[in-house]
Amino acid sequence: MKLYIETLGCAMNTRDSEHMISELQKKEGYELTSDAKDADLILINTCSVREKPERKLFSEIGQFAKIKKAGAKIGVCGCTASHMGEQIIKRAPSVDFVLGARNVSKITEVLHKPKAVEVSIDYDDSTYVFDVAKNTGIKALLNISIGCDKKCAYCIVPHTRGKEISIPLDLLLKEANKLVASGVKEIMLLGQNVNNYGARFSVPHEKIDFAGLLRELEKIEGLHRIRFTSPHPLHMDDAFLEEFARNKKVCKSIHIPLQSGSTQILRAMRRGYTKEWYLNRIKKLRSLVPDVGISTDIIVGFPTESDADFQDTMDVLEAVRFDTMYSFVYSPRPHTESASWGQEKEVEKEVASKRLAILQNRHKEILKEDAKKELGKTYTILVENNKQSPVEVFSEGRSDNGRLIKIQGEFLDIGSFVEVEVVATDGGSLIGKSKAVKA
The missing domain is CATH 3.30.750.200 (Transcription Regulator spoIIAA)
Structure with a gap:
């Protein structure tokens, strides 16, 4: 059985897609395909923040309905699924099920229920243990909370992802260790307001805040870098900023x-x-x-x-x-x-x-x-991308403080840490030359 998934929107949606992929691989035996025409299951993981999200969704549904093979299912997931619910199936009968952003752990249930609609924003899967997806690579995403308690006048997220709940520390540490064991070197922590971590748990839990979480993650051997998004300016107290500065594994970006x-x-x-x-x-x-x-x-x-x-x-x-x-x-x-x-x-x-x-x-x-002020500076980058062809050879990666540096003419191993000197600029982009490869 083959799975095709289209992910729209933010890093949170990307992580939700990874969770659905791992559930379908582990429990249903699906394998990913990059061609929707070959898929037995097509998932559209939607975003409500983008402009005209409903128009985009129904256009995509229409295109997939035309090309899907006989017997293939179409599922609509994510934020637009949360706020539209059964309206999606009424407007697009080719859709087999609708799964809201707060109901990701139910993916293998709705798969077998004709015209299922699971979109409750009160559902709590903060303690659900997802399997680590295959081929995680050197960078990985890690949800530390779900939902949002803020009431920003322009934002639909509280209506699609529900109230904010932090994921228990022990589950986060277990998943982080699994990711590192699979070869991950950098973890990106995700939450609508990551630096409000610990404000509410759905199970009994010791008191902890975001700075405390960062200190615990710092202890993981083999984890080299920690990034996070998005912190809220309102919760940027001195304790948070001081931990950000002190913690050697937290990237200074x-x-x-x-x-x-x-x-x-x-x-x-x-x-x-x-x-x-x-x-x-x-x-x-x-x-x-x-x-x-x-x-x-x-x-x-x-x-x-x-x-x-x-x-x-x-x-x-x-x-x-x-x-x-x-x-x-x-x-x-x-x-x-x-x-x-x-x-x-x-x-x-x-x-x-x-x-x-x-x-x-x-x-x-x-x-x-x-x-131009970066010329002559030296950074250590984690190589994230490379290419070697008759036309072009290059490697690129990011520094600790988020500078993206391209190294032309050098093919370096993805996952390696390389000391790079900035030797040129191309508009606002930086061009570097490697000086040393670190362990």
């Missing part, structure tokens, strides 16, 4: 979602922090880790955003000079507070698009300016 630089807009978004708090946390972080890599998310054109509000966002961009920035024009999502505010609060699309272009163009300039 961090994603800190800004969303807006305007305190007024942040209040409307219900983010819980101010522009001043955000900049204060950046200042504290850089006092502890001067060369820290910082990435962010920014929404442009949120309802009521004025020119002055947008300028506040530009001010933060200039002050922080993010290494990576994911930026988007606001678009309403079903079941969110801001979707009900009405057109009178909306920012004209032309205005929002213009602001986004200004933001992104300035960020590109910053990347070019800062890339």
Whole structure:
């Protein structure tokens, strides 16, 4: 039996797909295929955060229904499945089952129930032990919590993933050790608000916070690097930042979602922090880790955003000079507070698009300016990718602080740690030359 899976959206969805794959491999004997035409089961793991997710979903269903072989099943999973439920089957009879983002552990159950719909956001699989998928590689994802308690005005996640529950420490340590034993060298911890870990468990549990979890993971022999996403600025207290700086296995690269630089807009978004708090946390972080890599998310054109509000966002961009920035024009999502505010609060699309272009163009300039400052610096990278062909030979990997460095003309083993000197730039990209391969 062959399985084809299409994963849309965030790292959390990617991890959910890995869990479903491992369950189907272990319990049903499925093997992955890259060709949907050969599949006995086609899964679409959906995302509600992307623009026009429903249109995307039904377009994909239609395409798969045309090409699937006789007897093959189609399952719709993930966040859009959570909030649409049985509507999906009503609109697309070719779909055999619907599985919500909070119900991943039920994949082998719904597979055998015609037209099954399992989308409860109250279901708790925080103590369910998933098997480690085959061929994990050198990097792996590890969920440390499910759900979200925040009430951000623009976000649908609480409606698709339910209340926040942390996964017990003993289960996390067991899974992390399994991953390392399978060859994983770097683990990415996942949660909607990872640095709120320990706020709530569904079973009796010793008191622990995110800093404590990082200390426990640091003890795992053979684990070289720990990354995580996404921490919430509101929970970035000094204890968290000091552990981030102290812990030798925690990579000095961090994603800190800004969303807006305007305190007024942040209040409307219900983010819980101010522009001043955000900049204060950046200042504290850089006092502890001067060369820290910082990435962010920014929404442009949120309802009521004025020119002055947008300028506040530009001010933060200039002050922080993010290494990576994911930026988007606001678009309403079903079941969110801001979707009900009405057109009178909306920012004209032309205005929002213009602001986004200004933001992104300035960020590109910053990347070019800062890339030149990297010349001559030496980093240790974990080789993540390589290619050897008559046309091109290269290797590339990331430094501890998140710098992606390409080594042209050298074919290095994936999983090796290599000392690299930055010798050139290509726009905002870095080109390196290897100096030494480490054990």
